[in-house]
Amino acid sequence: MTAPRALTIAGSDSGGGAGIQADLKTFQELGVFGMSALTAVTAQNTLGVTGIYELESEAVTRQLDAVTEDIGIDALKTGMIGTVAIMETIAEKVAQNHLGPLVVDPVMVAKSGHSLLDEAARNALVDTLIPLATLVTPNLPEAEFLVGERLDTETKQKEAACRIREMGAAAVVIKGGHLDGETATDLFYDGETFLALSAPRTQTPHTHGTGCTFSAAVTAELAKGQPLTDAVKTAKTFITRAISHPLKLGKGHGPTNHWGYRNHSDEIRTWIIPSS
Numbered sequence: 001m002t003a004p005r006a007l008t009i010a011g012s013d014s015g016g017g018a019g020i021q022a023d024l025k026t027f028q029e030l031g032v033f034g035m036s037a038l039t040a041v042t043a044q045n046t047l048g049v050t051g052i053y054e055l056e057s058e059a060v061t062r063q064l065d066a067v068t069e070d071i072g073i074d075a076l077k078t079g080m081i082g083t084v085a086i087m088e089t090i091a092e093k094v095a096q097n098h099l100g101p102l103v104v105d106p107v108m109v110a111k112s113g114h115s116l117l118d119e120a121a122r123n124a125l126v127d128t129l130i131p132l133a134t135l136v137t138p139n140l141p142e143a144e145f146l147v148g149e150r151l152d153t154e155t156k157q158k159e160a161a162c163r164i165r166e167m168g169a170a171a172v173v174i175k176g177g178h179l180d181g182e183t184a185t186d187l188f189y190d191g192e193t194f195l196a197l198s199a200p201r202t203q204t205p206h207t208h209g210t211g212c213t214f215s216a217a218v219t220a221e222l223a224k225g226q227p228l229t230d231a232v233k234t235a236k237t238f239i240t241r242a243i244s245h246p247l248k249l250g251k252g253h254g255p256t257n258h259w260g261y262r263n264h265s266d267e268i269r270t271w272i273i274p275s276s
């Protein structure tokens with residue numbers, strides 16, 4: 001028996017809701033063998049981040065070599081990458097070993113408001129990892145940072161999706177979790193089709209790790225060989241069920257429920273926005 005293999009390159013969240021922990025739980029739930037290359041250790045819970053300890057880039061190189069040389073990788077994702085040195089190391093290894101498909105989640109700030117990478121690393125994303133990405137998954141503030149303007153209309157979001165593709169990514173999803181309204185709608189663009197991934201918005205404080213979980217679910221489906229649009233739709237269903245059946249852990253912004261996908265069967269509405 002064999003299994004699809006997925007790698008997450010990300011930071012550790014001691015609270016278990018985001019980062020490496022969220023990614024590995026998601027891989028497991030979607031039937032994929034999960035591997036990890038740690039970039040940083042965070043002391044974190046549902047109330048916030050109390051410490052960040054970056055690893056040496058050499059430690060990341062060794063982890064990537066260990067996994068690549070022996071087990072192999074069917075798909076991989078990046079999450080929190082705090083320093084330019086680590087970002088450059090990852091980009092070099094991905095290019096050198098032709099690793100992919102690659103999902104880049106350009107993690108910048110935790111929902112608790114703590115910055116998870118320095119200013120130089122934010123800027124380096126555009127030169128290093130985004131050009132290698134099969135899919136980039138910024139939330140709205142991250143997309144605004146990448147294009148350098150407010151994205152307060154659908155037209156501006158579509159223009160931003162085009163510009164992020166022009167940075168070298170094959171496709172982009174601008175996630176709409178930070179917007180208000182009855183639905184949580186994400187905008188997908190692959191250079192041909194705009195797809196609006198829409199689901200009922202759950203009124204809950206327990207949304208810690210939603211972005212990590214979504215990008216990990218896309219990665220898991222890509223590891224199984226699913227086409228990108230199918231992978232993104234499954235990921236939307238996965239995260240919607242994980243949010244809508246909360247575990248209610250901790251005193252602040254609790255984690256999502258990774259068992260939600262297999263334990264519930266809620267329908268998720270998706271529709272296509274015609275490209276203009």
Ligand SMILES: Nc1ncnc2c1ncn2[C@@H]1O[C@H](COP(=O)(O)OP(=O)(O)O)[C@@H](O)[C@H]1O
Pocket residue numbers: 138139140175176177178184185186199200201202203204207209210211212214236239240243
């Ligand atoms: N309250 C919510 N109800 C339903 N879906 C949500 C909610 N909050 C976020 N999502 C969805 O979770 C995914 C992650 O989005 P987002 O929270 O914007 O990412 P991040 O964690 O990177 O800030 C997206 O598919 C988004 O639409």
Ligand SMILES: Cc1ncc(COP(=O)(O)OP(=O)(O)O)c(N)n1
Pocket residue numbers: 010011012013018019020042044079080107109110111112116207208209210211212213
């Ligand atoms: C270690 C670590 N990595 C990433 C994040 C951010 O995760 P995200 O899914 O964007 O969720 P929120 O933090 O925004 O709830 C993190 N917090 N820690």
